[in-house]
Amino acid sequence: MKRYRRLAMRSALLAGLGFAAVAGDLRAAEPDVIDRGLEAFRSMLKADPWSNPAMLDADRGQALWKERRGPRNVSLERCDLGKGPGVVEGAFAELPRYFRDAGRVMDLETRILWCMETLQGIEPAGLTDKPHPAANEPVKDPGAIATWIASRSQGRTFNAPVSHPREKATLRLGKTMFHRRMGPFDFSCASCHASPGKRIRRQGLAHLVNPDEARQVVGEWPAYRVSTAHVMTLQHRLYDCFWQMRLPELKLGSEASVALTAYLVKQAEGGTIAAPGLKR
Amino acid sequence: MRSVLIVTLISLGLAASLALADDRHAISERQMSRVLRQAFPSTPPDWRSRLTPDATMATCAQWGNQPPKEIADAIKRREAAAIRLPDDGNFMGDWRRGEKLAQSGYGLRFTDAEAQRPNGGNCYACHELSPDEVSFGTLGVSLKAYGRTHKFDPQHARVVYEKIYNSQAAVTCSTMPRFGANGILSIDQIKDLVALLMDPESPINKPAAAGQKGKADSKEDAGGDAAKRP
Incomplete structure (x- = not known):
């Protein structure tokens, strides 16, 4: 409880600072001044990980993991995230991977849905119909659980297995999808994320084709996003990209979304996991 | 001459398919x-058609957006044929409306299903234009003082119109959307954007207005309408 209070106070303080920075003179300042200000803001948050509001969702996720829920009234503590039933520590660092019981490659979020369905008997449709929070709404339950599990790999490096033929096929699919240009705007992921130092409006774009840059950013998801005031998972981030690309709603846990995740994680291989991160 | 071109095209196509076939596991359409x-x-x-690339986009993806010259030229010819010119032969609209279009990222997203206002061009997402707007992207080239740089040449207005209408006719496999050819913007809207670039009175051809810097910074984000995100 004490921890919550401390966290709430710091969040309020930082939110105040953030608003002051955005609403104040910074906007009229030269672009590099804005960038330096934002960088200072981010490093203050990094210096004290407990100041990240996403930690509240991680705590909620941990409680959800342990709580008996669903028609079968069981917890998720027997869920196998790839390192054996119930092993959470370091599991995120080795995802996505092929799961024999499910017969497919899964990322963390897809696996959580699968466990909720197979262990707790919770209908997946109810979880995938409106899978992501609107602005100012908290991340949904599977996302909160994902935030907690990802945080239990903090400091480890991405090391997803690429030995099973299905894992290799998933990677190839992800890479092909990344470069596929479609929709009325002719966009692919690569339209925005395949060259260094670019931005949309004032927002910097990650050069995800370059492993050095992928290693710096992929490990920050799930992340708390200041502009929408909630935790955003990687599946949600991809969903949002497709929205921008003028494509339909990306299904949470679909083969395509897992494949893109696998490709990004492969690009970030060896990068340090810093989830939950903090974004604009 | 024509047959030489055809043979070249066929052999290039063959080379490309061999290159793909080399990767035994290439993803089929x-x-x-x-x-x-x-x-x-x-x-x-x-x-549904949004999920399938047309011939141009399929070719661009196949060549990593850098097709050899013969293929690029064939794309340019095909795309140029898709350009519709204004009936009145006038390429310049109203730069004021153009500026609004350049700011707006509205349109064609699944949250815009029931269109409530015209689609935007969202030019500032990728291009620098008016010196009064500091919130601009850098995926596209800077268009600052574009008209002045081109001496407000009326002939050049047509070039600009065609480029916006169908970028693929100008730069093969350009990242820029085909605003006219893909039905994003109307002919009149594209004329307004031409005016934004080419009209001597347009803010992009003027020095920055004092105290105006960043006025639109909070209006829209990358795709516009941050608050209306799904």
């Missing part, structure tokens, strides 16, 4: 379309 149907189950019937 059939497999991709199955994956995409499952990824986007709520696709409305009139959106």
Whole structure:
């Protein structure tokens, strides 16, 4: 409880600072001044990980993991995230991977849905119909659980297995999808994320084709996003990209979304996991 | 001459398919379309075509957006044929409306299903234009003082119109959307954007207005309407 209070106070303080920075003179300042200000803001948050509001969702996720829920009234503590039933520590660092019981490659979020369905008997449709929070709404339950599990790999490096033929096929699919240009705007992921130092409006774009840059950013998801005031998972981030690309709603846990995740994680291989991160 | 070109095209196509065949596990279009149907189950019937690249985009992807000259030229010819010119032969509209279009990222997203206002061009997402707007992207080239740089040449207005209408006719495999050819903007809207670039009175051809810097910074984000995100 004490921890919550401390966290709430710091969040309020930082939110105040953030608003002051955005609403104040910074906007009229030269672009590099804005960038330096934002960088200072981010490093203050990094210096004290407990100041990240996403930690509240991680705590909620941990409680959800342990709580008996669903028609079968069981917890998720027997869920196998790839390192054996119930092993959470370091599991995120080795995802996505092929799961024999499910017969497919899964990322963390897809696996959580699968466990909720197979262990707790919770209908997946109810979880995938409106899978992501609107602005100012908290991340949904599977996302909160994902935030907690990802945080239990903090400091480890991405090391997803690429030995099973299905894992290799998933990677190839992800890479092909990344470069596929479609929709009325002719966009692919690569339209925005395949060259260094670019931005949309004032927002910097990650050069995800370059492993050095992928290693710096992929490990920050799930992340708390200041502009929408909630935790955003990687599946949600991809969903949002497709929205921008003028494509339909990306299904949470679909083969395509897992494949893109696998490709990004492969690009970030060896990068340090810093989830939950903090974004604009 | 023509047959030489055809032979060249065929052999280049062959080389490309061999290059793909070399990767025994290349993803087939059939497999991709199955994956995409499952990824986007709520696709409305009139959106299905969005999931399939047209011939130009398929070729661009195949060549990593850098096709050899012969193929690039063939794309340019085909795309140029898709350009519709204004009936009145006038390429310049109203730069004021153009500026509004350049700011707006509205349109064609699944949250815009029932269109409530005209689609935007969202030019500032990628280009620097008016010196009064500091919130601009850098994926596209800077268009600052564009008209002045081109001496307000009326002939050049047509070049600009065609480039916006169909970028693929000007720069093969350009990242820029085909605003006219893909039905994003109307002919009149494109004329307004031409005016934004080429009209001597347009703010992009003027020095920055004092105290105006960043006035629009909070208006829209990358795609516009941050608050209306799904």
